[in-house]
Amino acid sequence: MSQYFLPNGHARVSIDVKKSDFHAYATEVRDKESAVNVLKAEKQRYPSARHHCWAYIIGQPMQPEHASMSDDGEPSGTAGKPILNIIQHHNIGNTIIVVSRYFGGIKLGAGGLIRAYANAAKQVLTQLPTTSFVPLSEVYAVMEFNKEHNFRHIVTGLSGEIGHTRYTDKLTIKATIPQNKLKALLQKCAGLGISVDQGG
Structure with missing residues (x-):
């Protein structure tokens, strides 16, 4: 598991594609309940939009604890999946994107919809403030007393931190x-x- 990014705020963008308006919103979510609340708020913000398509990831982008998406009436695979792909491509975890679409009278076709929803997701993520997140592992090392300096040097050289030290017949750090x-x-x-x- 390597470094990825987490939202540090929210972003909102609007794009026009052949007279259809796409309003994209991105923010942090930590569980399914918060994702549902964001979606509900976006539906209230754009009550007359024909579609509210979305995708979210809980946890790290490429191996999420939970991920979900919806095309909300658009042809299958033309909205939720492209949005989810963009989140993963940008390597951002704990994120939801909702794209609300006002139909402008011109059909975009499956390819056009995929491009439009992907572009809306991409645009909103370029505006989303993020911070980098590095997953950490906890380790316990057991050694002879004369190896303590070496171990501390290895850990700090690998951007780690030394925690509790226990002295018995050997040293546990x-x-x-x-x-x-x-x-x-x-x-x-x-x-x-x-x-x-x-671990322990």
């Missing part, structure tokens, strides 16, 4: 390290004879 650097930590520790356990 708790550390937190970015998940994308865990493999490097395990390799370096194995070379020094330091035993590392992930």
